Amino acid sequence: MAKRFIDNEILPKAFRKLEPSLKLTWYYIWTHCDKSGVWDIDEDLFEFDNGFEFNLKKFEESFATLINVLKDKILLIDFIKVNYGTLTENYNPHKPVFRDLLKNNLKLEPSSNQAYFKLVDEKEDVDIYEEEVKEEKEPAKKIIEIGTVYEVESGKPKKAKAKVQKSEVDLPFETEKFKVQWQLWKAYKAKEHKFNYKSIESEQASLTELTNLSNGLEETAILIMNQSMAKGWKGFFELKNNYQHGAPEKPTGGFNRNR
Structure with a gap:
């Protein structure tokens, strides 16, 4: 010994x-x-x-x-x-x-x-070792939903506040007519002024401006876009008098009595 x-x-x-x-x-x-x-x-x-x-x-x-x-x-x-x-x-x-x-x-x-x-205890020691190896190989998973982040820890989701970037803008009007008109406006900006919205936020801000100028009226918003495209303008402006009823008024011949 x-x-x-x-x-x-x-x-x-x-x-x-x-x-x-x-x-x-x-x-x-x-x-x-x-x-x-x-x-x-x-x-x-x-x-x-x-x-x-x-x-x-x-x-x-x-x-x-x-x-x-x-x-x-x-x-x-x-x-x-x-x-x-x-x-x-x-x-x-x-x-x-x-x-x-x-x-x-x-x-x-x-x-x-x-x-x-x-x-x-042998079982306790093995369980601790396996848990440590598992944590090293499998970091905490994250399940992302709009407006919320769930962190998976020990099998139980933990809710936490988080901001998730949007993939597309929110249109003020959901009609097909407005969607088509907005795409025409973006195509016009790209072709005539070599301009493309750099981010979702900038495009959303432009839509907000259009909504405010049109007082939340879809037809008015479409007329504002048509007016800017007809005039060759880069942005949106309030409707002129001859665009109030949907199209510019054609000048009429003859004597103007008001004069």
């Missing part, structure tokens, strides 16, 4: 008051555990070697701060610190320790800075 260091300073002051059988149990486990400080409970072998029965409940109560118990395993928390100090993964004498750590599902206690380890 490999040499083992024993540090009596790690023992509690109450150790001297313990029954001799409990003291012997402590040293027996210390000298018979594996290189990670874990002893697989073997009551028959313990009784054969020591001549008395192993009392797990009493041993756990007496050394509660120095051990961890999980099912049929006992971990001596300070064993690695006393025998190896800080572990180095590529250091040959420490490689057997790492093998036993892996075999016994030992996990480093974050606050210990490799001073001691504690046992973790």
